[in-house]
Amino acid sequence: xxxxxxxxxxxxxxxxxxxxxxxxxxxxxxxxxxxxxxxxxxxxxxxxxxxxxxxxxxxxxxxxxxxxxxxxxxxxxxxxxxxxxxxxxxxxxxxxxxxxxxxxxxxxxxxxxxxxxxxxxxxxxxxxxxxxxxxxxxxxxxxxxxxxxxxxxxxxxxxxxxxxxxxxxxxxxxxxx
Numbered sequence: 001x002x003x004x005x006x007x008x009x010x011x012x013x014x015x016x017x018x019x020x021x022x023x024x025x026x027x028x029x030x031x032x033x034x035x036x037x038x039x040x041x042x043x044x045x046x047x048x049x050x051x052x053x054x055x056x057x058x059x060x061x062x063x064x065x066x067x068x069x070x071x072x073x074x075x076x077x078x079x080x081x082x083x084x085x086x087x088x089x090x091x092x093x094x095x096x097x098x099x100x101x102x103x104x105x106x107x108x109x110x111x112x113x114x115x116x117x118x119x120x121x122x123x124x125x126x127x128x129x130x131x132x133x134x135x136x137x138x139x140x141x142x143x144x145x146x147x148x149x150x151x152x153x154x155x156x157x158x159x160x161x162x163x164x165x166x167x168x169x170x171x172x173x174x175x176x177x
Contacts (some may be wrong), residue, residue: 014062044083081168093124113156114163
């Protein structure tokens with residue numbers, strides 16, 4: 001959906017949740033997640049449930065009906081070029097997040113990065129090294145692991161869909177959906 005599609009009170013699906021729009025900004029939408037059974041929780045403002053700010057990138061995945069959301073997810077999976085994550089990689093990433101020291105800036109894990117050579121880096125954990133942080137990442141196309149100083153990692157550009165597609169074009173490996 002586009003930002004212009006939103007108005008206060010509009011209910012929509014974004015990610016795995018249903019939301020109700022509570023405010024529309026110039027580049028964001030504020031919404032409450034619809035998870036409570038009793039509608040009294042949604043009376044406001046002020047609201048008794050947390051209002052969340054959704055940005056333009058997140059709203060690209062918003063839909064008015066669940067069927068459209070599912071169709072869009074299938075189409076994205078078929079066309080993205082992303083090689084997906086093997087079970088072993090997912091287990092290693094989850095264990096690192098659970099067993100390691102909590103990384104204080106979790107928003108960093110929301111976005112893959114792209115190196116100058118076009119390789120995609122998927123951050124999954126951080127570990128303290130003296131007075132700085134090391135970011136642990138997985139390279140999904142190469143199926144390899146790496147680490148980098150946080151300051152170097154955040155200097156890399158955020159990977160866009162076109163970066164993933166360009167990297168996929170370099171790999172002859174078949175995709176699994």
